[in-house]
Amino acid sequence: MVSGGSGPSGFQAVRETNLGVVLRAVRALAPCSRAAVAAATGLNKTTVSSLVTDLMARGLVRETGEEAAERRVGRPGVMLALDPATIAAVGVEVNVDYLSVVAVDLLERELLGAHIDFDARAAGPDACAGRIAEAVTAAVADPALAGRAVIGASVAVPGLVDAPSGTVTRAPNLGWHAYPLRERLVARLAGTGAAEVPVRVDNDANLGAVAEFRAGHLARTPDLVYLTGEVGIGAGVLLNGELVRGSTGFAGEIGHVRVAPDGPECACGRRGCLEAVAGVEAVLRRAVPDRAPEGPLSGTEIGELVRTAVERAEADDPTAVAALRDAGGWLGRGVAVLVNLLDPKAVVLGGYFVPLAPWLLPECRAAAGADAFAADGGCRIEASALGLSAAATGGAVGLIHALDSGRLPLPAPHREPARA
Numbered sequence: 001m002v003s004g005g006s007g008p009s010g011f012q013a014v015r016e017t018n019l020g021v022v023l024r025a026v027r028a029l030a031p032c033s034r035a036a037v038a039a040a041t042g043l044n045k046t047t048v049s050s051l052v053t054d055l056m057a058r059g060l061v062r063e064t065g066e067e068a069a070e071r072r073v074g075r076p077g078v079m080l081a082l083d084p085a086t087i088a089a090v091g092v093e094v095n096v097d098y099l100s101v102v103a104v105d106l107l108e109r110e111l112l113g114a115h116i117d118f119d120a121r122a123a124g125p126d127a128c129a130g131r132i133a134e135a136v137t138a139a140v141a142d143p144a145l146a147g148r149a150v151i152g153a154s155v156a157v158p159g160l161v162d163a164p165s166g167t168v169t170r171a172p173n174l175g176w177h178a179y180p181l182r183e184r185l186v187a188r189l190a191g192t193g194a195a196e197v198p199v200r201v202d203n204d205a206n207l208g209a210v211a212e213f214r215a216g217h218l219a220r221t222p223d224l225v226y227l228t229g230e231v232g233i234g235a236g237v238l239l240n241g242e243l244v245r246g247s248t249g250f251a252g253e254i255g256h257v258r259v260a261p262d263g264p265e266c267a268c269g270r271r272g273c274l275e276a277v278a279g280v281e282a283v284l285r286r287a288v289p290d291r292a293p294e295g296p297l298s299g300t301e302i303g304e305l306v307r308t309a310v311e312r313a314e315a316d317d318p319t320a321v322a323a324l325r326d327a328g329g330w331l332g333r334g335v336a337v338l339v340n341l342l343d344p345k346a347v348v349l350g351g352y353f354v355p356l357a358p359w360l361l362p363e364c365r366a367a368a369g370a371d372a373f374a375a376d377g378g379c380r381i382e383a384s385a386l387g388l389s390a391a392a393t394g395g396a397v398g399l400i401h402a403l404d405s406g407r408l409p410l411p412a413p414h415r416e417p418a419r420a
């Protein structure tokens, strides 16, 4: 419950906050009566009734038609639930070799999911912004979202992002530097069916961590680290359920921790960084050396080489198995750094680490256990169950969560308010 503030703006701010409080309560308690919401939030029943009427007009809460056992007099006995039919949130994930698109409803259930082969590294930032804008426009127009208001589109990028401005500060694996992605996307979306959709840009590891916390098999683990398994390796760090970004957004750049002092050169210009020995491109060059061409691998090549590496490792090909186990060991050294610094409950390996996990995980756990200070190795290390769209999912469910927590404006009322 929030009180205080004066004048119309103060009153409006308090009301907006309280709408979020009631929305969160209905999410947690549904199906529930207005009286139960009042009891759980500490708001008085008249205020709750008024806020519920407002949320119903915005299409966020509905009456289920059931009545509560504790029904006494009038409306408080009617049960409430979230209305899953009126809004959607879109998440897009940019990788070196593909885009993922996901849309979810207010209950965080997936409405659509698409995987688009796209060579973002070769395309460059402007063409990539164009492709993302097309993907957002297509999602908004998709029949699966028909009749829904889209509350936002989140874009996950493998690089350092200044989240407030949506500028990609640095993405070495895409070759982007100080690229104002959000600004360019807003310009591209103008005049399309998605022109009114607010756009957010964030780091892919951060959004992967959000996805694991909200929807993964380790959901509700508040101290969790998500590692992206792409050409680069980034860590999304959640402590006590909140993202740790650092003072300038660099928090979690585990991919550029030096684990092999005499190791190969990294895209950042240094030597022996974790991603130079355990990033998916580095691993594939050693696991399937006869298939990997010179120069940066294209998106299609990475996907194909991962499949070949898995097939060969399943057939006990010694080169493939040794390369994957070796990479697992380096990963474990990187994980131990995180465990010693942050003491998470779980570290989740995402992206291409998932199909490679049968060979990576045993060595990763052993190396992390050997290097971690905690006697039992510190934490669980698991493969993600969210596949190649974890960051897209994290972005979309993060927008839904932002509605509940007042960090995203609620959709405007569009229905006749029900008479109280």
Ligand SMILES: [Zn+2]
Pocket: 255, 256, 266, 267, 268, 269, 270, 273
């Ligand atoms: Zn590096």
